[in-house]
Structure formats: structure tokens, C-alpha cells
Amino acid sequence: MYTTNESINRIMKDTIKLEKIAQSGKYARVFEVTTEHGKFETPVFMPVGTTGSIKSLSFRDIDELGARIILANTYHLFLKPGIDIVKEHGGINHFMNYNSTILTDSGGFQIMSLSKNLKIEKDGVWFRSYLNGDRFFISPELSIDYQIGIGSDIIMAFDHPSFISDTFEEAKYKKEHTKDWLMKSFDEFKKKASYQNIFGIVQGGNYEQLRKESLDDIQNMPVNGIAIGGEAIGYDKNQTIQTLDWIKDYIDPNRLHYTMGVGDIDDIFEVVSRGIDMFDCVSPTRIARKGTAIVSFENGGNKTNRFRKDITKSIYLKSFDKIDPWCDCFTCRNYSIGYICHLFRSHELLAYNLLSIHNLRMMTKLMEEIRESIKLNTFEELKAKWMNY
RNA sequence: CCGAAGGUGGCAGAGCGGUUUAUGCGCUGGUCUGUAAAACCAGUUUAUGUAGGUUCGACUCCUACCCUUCGGA
Secondary structure, three states: OOOOHHHHHHHHOOOOEEEEEEEEOOOEEEEEEEEOOEEEEEOEEEOEOOOOOOOOOOHHHHHHHOOOEEEEEHHHHHHOOOHHHHHHOOOHHHHHOOOOEEEEEOOHHHHHHOHHHEEEOOOOEEEEOOOOOOEEEEOHHHHHHHHHHHOOOEEEOOOOOOOOOOOHHHHHHHHHHHHHHHHHHHHHHHHHOOOOEEEEEEOOOOOHHHHHHHHHHHHOOOOOEEEEOOOHHHHOHHHHHHHHHHHOOOOOOOOEEEEEOOOOHHHHHHHHOOOOOEEEOOHHHHHHHOOEEEOOHHHOOOOOOOOEEEOOOHHHHHOOOOOOOOOOOHHHHHOOHHHHHHHHHOOOOHHHHHHHHHHHHHHHHHHHHHHHHHHOOOHHHHHHHHHOO
């Protein structure tokens, strides 16, 4: 297997620092990561702020939850407000007034999620703005330019994700496409990046051979991190585990590992125990806006949905409890379930803010506990405690 | 008391002399995983102020009564 220490050091020297703090079992580990915009420890859950905003939260909220790395999305920022506007504001950190690390997705995911409005070619993708129908072209080079313009600390290569339903041939085509686009992404990155870092993305669908080949494609390049992507990752728990089991013994342990779109509490334990360091998911903030709270094992629930509680149900109007006894967030310190239930049923805007704070704090607190357990070498026990509940 | 308008499912609010019938909100349940998502899907009430009349058939037309709102005494 290709060893990359020298090449990583060459690329990572001044832009990202990785210090390994601990290991628990064969795969779970803790890194301290330093970027242009500060430090964070892994394994880390990264809240998603697609358009330059974690919906309904200000930087005060984000800082208080302990989120030290968040996402933004190149495709969405490109359409609105436009990359130049972000640049004129001094980059995404200044624009948002958020002082910690920001990772941008390349827009590759939108090739899947907006697939009906796209024309995919060898060199890039034609798409129509969902806002006004304007036609645009995006390529690996442009995606990297845009991300450098946005000024994120971690740039994702422009990839071609596979669908769950892809045949071997389709997944193979997208895997090759992803490799080609990574090389183009990397060339552009090398030319223009300053403090940024770049991650490549493993594709290959639900096929062991393709995943392993794609892993090689990615880690043969001197990228700072290796992401695992595709529709199945995150979305399909069993396939996510399967994919990681295929590659976990081959993935370069000296680089950061990122599963894109993971996940729920269950999923996080599964991926961390397979050596994943980073993951993001819209679920905590999205379900918050729908009135679903993330709850801990202490709070009960049924087997299939034991980490969620729909607090819009009328029975909760009479609850004086906080959402979760384990949680220490602003919301749980100050408000009852009954009040938040009322806010949702009255469509009060405060509901979205309070429940988003709670759900994200549940995730960041869980991650703090996970990192602590890895440092104490008790990760497997912690996992069992949550998973076997 | 006089004049005007009107009374439709939990609420708001269309429609028409005759297959099924608005629609919205609410309520109940479900979905949610690199955010076109404070979204979406499904279910829920088989409603026509009361009493008569006309008609093969009335929520729809006619009569009386009751009630509501707005004017005027």
C-alpha cells in the first residue's frame, strides 16, 4: 500500500497540523487538528451551514455549543450571494463572523441531489439555477477556484457521487470520473491555494472492488484528508458499515478520514469504531426545524427511534421537563419541553433556534464523551452503553 | 322597529338544480443522513341555521321563522 507521509507533510506543512492524541482499539483515534482558523479535536461532528448559516443560529450559539468546525456549500454560495460577494466581505469567516475552521463541500453532492436539472460532461457539469433558471457550468477547476475564493480552510475535491441504485458499470464510470476530477482539482489547488487544505473523495458505489480502487486513486494523491462519499454513505447505515469494513485496513492512518453525511448517534459510533475522524449531517438541524429532538439513552424511546422525540405532539404541552436530562445546552438549561412544544405549535421562530441549539449540542457533547473515552481507552464500553440500550 | 348583507365540516371560505366532490388552516400519523427542506407525504370531518314548499331530484329556487354583521331611528 502506498505510503504518503512525505507527500502529506509537503502539502500539510503550513496549512494543517495533525497531532495524534490517543487511540482506542484498532481504529478509533483522537487527533488535534490545527488549521488557519484554530484547533479542533477529532472525532468531530461538523454542523452544516450550507448557505453560510447554520439555520437559525448565530455565531454565539455555534461557539457555545462547542462547534469548532462547520460546513458551507460551494454550489449554494455560488448561486447566492455569489463568490465575489463572499470575497468582498473578506472571505466566509468574516462574512459569517465565525472564527473557527470551515470546510466547504465542492458541489459534488448537488450532482446527485439536483440530478434532474443537470447535464454531466467529461470536464464538468452544466446546471440550471433553481433560483431563476440561469445556466451555469461548474468544473473541478472552477469548484476549487470558488472554494479558494470563499476562503474555507478545508476544500473538497469536485467528485461524481454514485447512487445507491447504481450498477457496477455506472459506479465504475463515476469512480473514474471522480479520479479524473480529483487530479484536475488538485492541480488547480496546487496553483492557487494558500492556507487551504484539500480532501479527496472515495466513490465506487456498493462494490468492494471499486471502493478499494477508488481509495487507492485518492490516497495516491497528496491530499490532506480522505473522504468517503456516495449516496449510500450516511443514508444507508448497513452499506456505510459495509463500505468502511472493506477499506478500513487499507486507508492511510496518517490522514484524516471523513464520512460525508453521517449521521445519527448509532452511525457515529459505527464509523468512529472504524477509524473515521470527521462527519457532517444535516439531520440534527433539519429535524430540529421539524420539531424532532435528539435525546440520549437516558430518555427512553423505542428501539427503532430511540434517539429521537417528536416534541410537537400535544402530550408534551404539559411537560415541565427539559428535553434531555443529560444535556447541558442553553435550551435545556432554560426552557421546558412544554414551552418548546407550544412554540412549534404556534410556529414561533424561537422554536427553530432553541431546538437547533439542543440537537447540535447533543451531538457535540456526544463527541466530547467519545473523545474522552478514546483517551481513556474505554471507547468500546461507551459504544456498548449507547448501542445496547 | 326600519333597511342591507349573510348563515356551508373544529375554524376560514368557494361552488352548483343532478357522476366523486372544493380548497386552505387545524388536528393525527409518517418521512427526514456531503440542506432547492420552518419541507414533504398520508389520514381526518361524507358539512350545508330551523320548519315547510316547488321539483323526478335542492346546499343551490320559494315562504315563514330564528340568528349574525353593518347602517338608520
